[in-house]
Amino acid sequence: MFIPGHITGFFAGYRSKNILKTGSIGAGITVNKGVKIELQEGDGKIFYNGKKIKICPVEKVIQQYKKLGYIGNHDIKFSADFPLGSGLGMSGGCALSLSKELFKNQNKIQNNLNLNPIDCVKIAHISEVECGTGLGDVIAQHIKGFVIRKSPGFPINVKKITNIGDEYYVIVEIFGQKETKETLSNPEVMKRINEIGKSCLNSLLKNPTLENFMKLSLKFAIDSQLINDRILSICEDLKFTVGASQSMLGNTLFCISKKETLNDALSILNNPIVCKIYP
Numbered sequence: 623m624f625i626p627g628h629i630t631g632f633f634a635g636y637r638s639k640n641i642l643k644t645g646s647i648g649a650g651i652t653v654n655k656g657v658k659i660e661l662q663e664g665d666g667k668i669f670y671n672g673k674k675i676k677i678c679p680v681e682k683v684i685q686q687y688k689k690l691g692y693i694g695n696h697d698i699k700f701s702a703d704f705p706l707g708s709g710l711g712m713s714g715g716c717a718l719s720l721s722k723e724l725f726k727n728q729n730k731i732q733n734n735l736n737l738n739p740i741d742c743v744k745i746a747h748i749s750e751v752e753c754g755t756g757l758g759d760v761i762a763q764h765i766k767g768f769v770i771r772k773s774p775g776f777p778i779n780v781k782k783i784t785n786i787g788d789e790y791y792v793i794v795e796i797f798g799q800k801e802t803k804e805t806l807s808n809p810e811v812m813k814r815i816n817e818i819g820k821s822c823l824n825s826l827l828k829n830p831t832l833e834n835f836m837k838l839s840l841k842f843a844i845d846s847q848l849i850n851d852r853i854l855s856i857c858e859d860l861k862f863t864v865g866a867s868q869s870m871l872g873n874t875l876f877c878i879s880k881k882e883t884l885n886d887a888l889s890i891l892n893n894p895i896v897c898k899i900y901p
């Protein structure tokens with residue numbers, strides 16, 4: 623099971639007493655690098671690129687499936703192209719890949735869990751929200767591609783832009799880690815983010831192109847004061863591409879480039895990871 627990485631360009635967060643209606647509006651793209659999962663006989667140990675670690679949303683997915691009758695007789699092994707905490711949707715990818723894998727294997731798991739396919743997406747979304755590690759990644763990673771989220775949570779209400787062709791490259795450079803939870807749990811920062819995020823969504827829906835997405839993503843990153851000086855400076859150097867901004871919520875630059883500007887863009891970056899949009 624592979625789940626693509628997800629890059630949020632801008633967002634606004636919504637909290638509801640109904641956790642399924644808690645989530646975010648915003649826009650982002652999935653990429654062809656992400657996370658693969660393997661289940662092996664075991665007792666619930668979690669490995670991320672060979673290292674035994676704890677990942678809150680993964681533990682929450684296990685808890686939710688145990689309430690449905692799963693006996694937890696697996697070790698979970700994630701092979702990921704990106705580190706956790708880089709703003710590329712790895713926590714959401716881990717939660718969703720595990721939920722989909724357990725759902726897919728439910729007939730082999732001791733009790734048939736009697737779930738519908740969308741339930742495994744809901745379980746992963748709830749786990750991310752409860753952990754504070756995400757609000758909209760899971761839904762975007764389920765839908766895939768260039769996804770505009772028009773309302774938070776469930777029922778899913780998105781506009782998937784499908785006419786973008788295959789000429790674009792997504793370049794990512796990770797400068798460090800940033801805990802998503804730190805930002806999502808800061809009411810002052812979220813108040814500022816939400817006002818700007820809603821405005822960006824309205825603008826993008828009027829002109830839903832990758833060019834406008836990148837322009838609005840950079841505006842969001844600057845106006846929300848989330849962008850750091852280093853990434854902002856490099857974004858200005860990358861103006862000759864389709865656009866560049868900071869991935870939300872990470873210490874990571876992302877840039878969309880057509881083939882003709884790819885080499886020039888790569889020459890500006892030190893450790894670029896080249897991806898394609900994962901449709």
Ligand SMILES: Nc1ncnc2c1ncn2[C@@H]1O[C@H](COP(=O)(O)OP(=O)(O)OP(=O)(O)O)[C@@H](O)[C@H]1O
Nearest residue numbers: 678706707708709710711712713755801802870871
């Ligand atoms: N070495 C690590 N670095 C960062 N997070 C880690 C690490 N080990 C375990 N974790 C856990 O992994 C999860 C990371 O979630 P977080 O949302 O911050 O990262 P992300 O999914 O990569 O970014 P984003 O959600 O912004 O796309 C958290 O639950 C964190 O506690």
Ligand SMILES: CC(C)(CO)[C@@H](O)C(=O)[O-]
Nearest residue numbers: 630646756757758759871
């Ligand atoms: C909050 C968020 C930016 C964290 O990656 C993402 O989950 C989203 O777009 O809602």
